[in-house]
Amino acid sequence: MSTPIVSKSKTTRKPSSEWNRRKNQVPLSDRGAFQIEEAADYLSRSITTVRRLIKRGQIRRLPGFRDIVITKAECDRFLREQEDIGKLAA
Numbered sequence: 001m002s003t004p005i006v007s008k009s010k011t012t013r014k015p016s017s018e019w020n021r022r023k024n025q026v027p028l029s030d031r032g033a034f035q036i037e038e039a040a041d042y043l044s045r046s047i048t049t050v051r052r053l054i055k056r057g058q059i060r061r062l063p064g065f066r067d068i069v070i071t072k073a074e075c076d077r078f079l080r081e082q083e084d085i086g087k088l089a090a
Contacts, residue, residue: 038069
C-alpha cells in the first residue's frame with residue numbers, strides 16, 4: 001500500500017482579492033483613452049453602434065487589451081470625418 005502524499009508546507013495562499021496586483025489609479029479618460037461605454041458617450045452613439053463601427057473598420061481600437069479601448073484621438077478623427085461627410089452631402 002502506498003501512503004498518501006502530504007504537503008510539508010502549512011502556509012495557505014492569500015485569497016485573490018488580497019494579491020498585490022499593479023493597478024493604475026489614473027482613469028483611462030485622463031490618459032487619452034476610453035473604454036467602449038465612455039467612447040459611446042463621447043461620440044453620442046450607442047454601445048452597439050460603436051461595436052459595429054469597430055467591426056466595419058471605421059474606428060480602430062487599441063490592440064492588446066482585454067476590454068475594448070479606443071483613444072480620444074481616434075474618436076476625434078471619426079467625428080471630424082463625419083463632419084466632412086456632412087459638409088459634402090449638403
